[in-house]
Amino acid sequence: MFDQPTPTPHRFLRTSEAARHLGLSGRTLEKHRTYGTGPIYRKIGGRVVYALADLQAWADRGTKASTSDPGIGRVMPARRPGTTLSDRASRAS
Numbered sequence: 001m002f003d004q005p006t007p008t009p010h011r012f013l014r015t016s017e018a019a020r021h022l023g024l025s026g027r028t029l030e031k032h033r034t035y036g037t038g039p040i041y042r043k044i045g046g047r048v049v050y051a052l053a054d055l056q057a058w059a060d061r062g063t064k065a066s067t068s069d070p071g072i073g074r075v076m077p078a079r080r081p082g083t084t085l086s087d088r089a090s091r092a093s
Contacts, residue, residue, distance in 0.1 A: 012042070012049040021055055031078035038078070 013021060018039075019029040032038025033048070039058035041050050061073035 011052045012044075013052065013055070015048055015050075018050040018055055021052075022059060028078050035078060035080050037076040 015029055016026045019026040022029070029038060033041060039050055040054040041048050043049075058075065062075035063072065
């Protein structure tokens with residue numbers, strides 16, 4: 001009687017499209033990928049692509065209800081894990 005709804009196919013975005021979707025620069029998303037702090041990505045034929053669901057899941061880790069809400073996770077800044085801003089300032093001088 002009723003057809004089962006067909007699942008929508010995965011939609012993949014290239015780095016520039018994914019960055020635009022998240023409101024980030026492409027370079028920031030590349031840094032996240034390099035440091036392992038970004039969303040899950042795939043390499044298809046040498047090209048880096050992101051699934052919309054993976055981008056949303058990564059962004060949702062930063063969901064907060066208020067400034068005092070610890071939330072469910074944390075979206076890390078795009079820098080090497082373990083480095084601080086003071087480490088970066090001392091290297092620049």
